[in-house]
Amino acid sequence: MKRPLISIITIVYNGVNTLQKTIDSIAAQEYSNIEYIIIDGASNDGTIDLIKDNKDVVSKWISEPDEGLYDAMNKGLKLASGHYVWFINAGDEIYAPNTLAQLVEQLEGSLPDVIYGDTLMIDADGNEIGERRLQPPSALCWRDFRRGMLVSHQSILVARAIAAPYNTHYRFSADYEWCLQALKAASSVYNSRQILSRFLDGGLTKQNIIPGLRERFDIMRRYFGLLSTLWQHIPIGMRFVCYVARNKRF
Secondary structure, eight states: OOOOOEEEEEEESSOTTTHHHHHHHHHTOSOOOEEEEEEEOOOOSSHHHHHHHTTTTOSEEEEOOOSSHHHHHHHHHHHOOSSEEEEOOTTOEESOTTHHHHHHHHHTTOOOSEEEEEEEEEOTTSOEEEEOSSOOOSSOOGGGGGGOOOSOGGGEEEEGGGOOOOOTTOSSOHHHHHHHHHHHHOSOEEEEEEEEEEEESSOHHHHTHHHHHHHHHHHHHHHHOHHHHHHHHHHHHHHHHHHHHHHSOO
């Protein structure tokens, strides 16, 4: 059975209160063929000492100023040497200790270009909030992203060979374009039918929801055309309003 090296990349800045649980979730994995990379944005709150304290888990790390989240992610891509790259940022966690072991076992030696799964939302105390508003479809292709980001960035593994750099023109939605590009470049896409990650609610995109939506609209316009994007936003908006009314969150 092929046991691919998986490069897990964590981006952090002043995350001394959130990073340890992320590191712990990587350390707990029953699957051992992991390269763990941390990209720190020159933290000054004790994060660097925390990284040093976990040197047995962390394969590579750097700490230096960056030009934003996606610039830091590009640094992580450059350091990665695994067959797959997987971004689990500070505060997020791999779902369970056996997540990767189960995933690799079910692949049965095949190595699809993109692997995706579901996401569980958690709050700052680690309490489960529920699933994401958008659910991954049983089969996924790049055109499905006309309906929004159907798969969380924390629940998609991409073969490094097809992983493009993040477009740093965007400050809040470059992950949407990155996933879309990966799906467009992929020859094979695999639905794990697993919950792959626990995602800390309230991140950068949610804190900047309006500019993030503007960026996403621009990306959709570029890939799918203006008329198609405008048309798709009618059901997207209706589903969003219904979800918020029903669940009191978004």
